[in-house]
Amino acid sequence: MSEDVREIPVLIVGGGPVGLAMSLDLSRRGIRSVLLEQSDGTIEHPRTGLIAVRTMEAFRQWGIAQEVRACGFPEDYELSMVFCTALNGLLLDREFYPGMRDTPTPPETPEKKQRCPQLWLQPILARAALGHAETQILFKHRYEALAQADDHVAVQALDLATGARKDFKAQYVLACDGAASQVRTDVGIAMQGRPLGYSVNILIRSPGLARRHLMGEAERYMFVGPEGMWGNLTVVDGSDIWRLTVMGSQEKMDLESFDASSWVRRAIGEQDGEARTDFEVLSVTPWRRSETLADHYARGRVVLVGDSAHTMSPTGGMGMNTGIQEVLDLGWKLQGLLEGWGGDGLLASYEMERRPIARRNIGFSTQNFKAWQDTPDPARVCDATPEGEQIRKSLGKRLREATRVEWESMGLQIGHRYEDSPICVPDGTPPTPDDFRVYLPTARPGSRAPHVWLDDGRSTLDLFGRSFVLMVLDSGVDSQAEALAAACSERRVPLEIVRLTEQRVRESYGAALVLVRPDGHVAWRGQAIANPLHLTDLVRGALHPQ
Known part of the structure; x- marks a missing residue:
């Protein structure tokens, strides 16, 4: 050195x-x-x-949420999911989702998603x-x-x-x-898992593309051909930049033989002799889809x-x-x-x-990826016949219902909990169902602390981040709070005591005292603190639960 x-x-x-x-x-x-x-x-x-x-x-x-929302993505751009044979091809089905401006903030959070x-x-x-x-x-x-x-x-x-x-x-x-x-x-840390397939991403620039095809605005267009679902086109900036993902075999990762422009033309749905939609291929990147864990x-x-x-x-x-x-x-x-x-x-x-x-x-x-591949008997999906129409209707419904959880996953996004954490104290209550789509607010230890609007306009989530927070939600427990503050001071653990009187907070958090970690997950809740030093040592990682 x-x-x-x-x-x-x-x-x-x-x-x-x-x-x-x-x-x-x-x-x-x-x-x-x-x-x-x-x-x-x-x-x-x-x-x-x-x-x-x-x-x-x-x-x-x-402190950057508003800057991210003002990033430049058009607020009125429709974020629907479209299943089709091509942008200028045949429609299978459509799952409507509004633009960010008209998307409501869910009641379970102070922040909605953002593109x-x-x-x-x-x-x-x-x-x-x-x-x-x-x-x-x-x-x-x-x-x-x-x-x-x-x-x-x-x-x-x-x-x-x-x-x-x-x-x-x-x-x-x-x-x-x-x-x-x-x-x-x-x-020397190994990864365990498996490949799921090979894909190529094609980044293109095509100004005004969303206004120059039959399918209308959408966040993503999923393309189904006689071989099944072969790719998807995703909006990037809401205007000019798009990403086409072509799903396939190892051979399609060979860039020497991969014709990116022909795949883009297939996605657009142009036939020989038709007017060409202007586009520019900005980059072509092969990648392996996988599921691995260290x-x-x-x-x-x-x-x-x-x-x-x-x-x-x-x-x-x-x-x-x-x-x-x-x-x-x-x-x-x-x-x-x-x-x-x-x-x-x-x-x-x-x-x-x-x-x-x-x-x-x-x-x-x-x-979700397996749901994309669930396209039985697609051979005649592009046929302009009554049989083809029935196949499109059947496949479209199947894909729309199977993939909906991918777009509606509130339980996945904020319902995760640290069940066996050595620095959270179980309170004996049963866990809420771990449903990818549905989130049930709970202050059960290990869970993300619930969002509740306070009378001053803040969210309960705005209380967390800098230190541990002891939420005092009932009268008559001040001595308990002071005892924990003394224990944290002795161990030099940062702690803020927050006293709230809103009954809706008490009902949501389910206890008189709730200790929330700096990451916004509940470490402990209860009516009384039997041993403040023991609790402090446990949540700071100096003990293991008894």
Whole structure:
């Protein structure tokens, strides 16, 4: 290692949405970090487009929700799902969804979903992170190697602009470097799973395309041919940029023989001799659809976050959104460890809480992908005959009903819970059903704390993020709250006591006292605190439940 070594609390490898979100969350906690990103920050082939409800709640906490909503995606652009043979072909069915302006905010959350393509989202996250003195982002810096010691990780990086080697000494290294994570490989964490198929993404520019075909505006068009569903076209910016995904075999990944323009013309539905729709192919990217999960989420002081820990089919849009949930779970735990109040078991709880959720989200995504493939007897789907019409009607209904959970997944997005967490205290109540579509609000320990509007216009979710919060929801329990405050002060655990009188909050949270973690998940609830020091030690990762 050279003499010029930078010592930092946290080094982040990878500057995609999850890495940038990690730097933002840490900076808001007063934790310095350096992020290494080997590109110059340009997004050549944007993938992420759907910002799920829980991610928007995180953006609300970080103060960027309104900027994301004002990203530039047209508020009146219709977000329907269309099943068809081609844009200028035959319709199978249509699932109507309004534009963002007319989409109501669900009662279970203060934030509805949002469409914001990655090419706009990443700059928003980068600006927000760089707005804090604690953040440094080094573009065109490639991670090279690491070596772990008991109290730090030594990291080598290469400045791609100058060729200079740079050395870092970090207390923790976060692998946000994606599915092919070199950091994960270097620490010897294996992935288990299977490929689901091969696809090619074609990014095109075609101004006004949505107004120049028969199917009308939609978020996604799913194309069915005689071979079954062969691809889909997804809106990117609501105007000019589109992403065509062609699903197929290993052979279709051979770019030397892959004719991107012919696939685009098939999606548009143009026949020889017809007027050509203008489009420009911007990029062509082959990729493997897979479902994989890391054996472990950490080794020593190296922690996996986002796609380095899991891969899943994009059907359902939960890849990045799962990663943002991991940011929320990990950020406050690193804060506790770096500030000295976190116990020895705090980092281990990250894997114990988040790995089962990733497995759940992987299963959801694969279920959705299988629903896309459920197209029996499609051979005559393109025939302009009564038989063809009946086939289209049958397949359209089948696909619309089978894929609806992909677009309506509130239970998946905010209903996840940390059932076996060692830093949450079970209260003996039964779990609510784990239904991908339906979310039932609950303050059962391990669950996301319910959203309730307060009299002052805030959401209960606005109370959380910086520290533990003890919600005092009944009179006569002030001495209990003061005892827990004293215990947290003794252990140097940040705690805020919030007294609320709204009866609807009491009814939703189901107890006189509710302790909520900095990530907005309930750690404990009850009518009295039998042993405040024991409770404090448990939620900070210094004990295991008795």
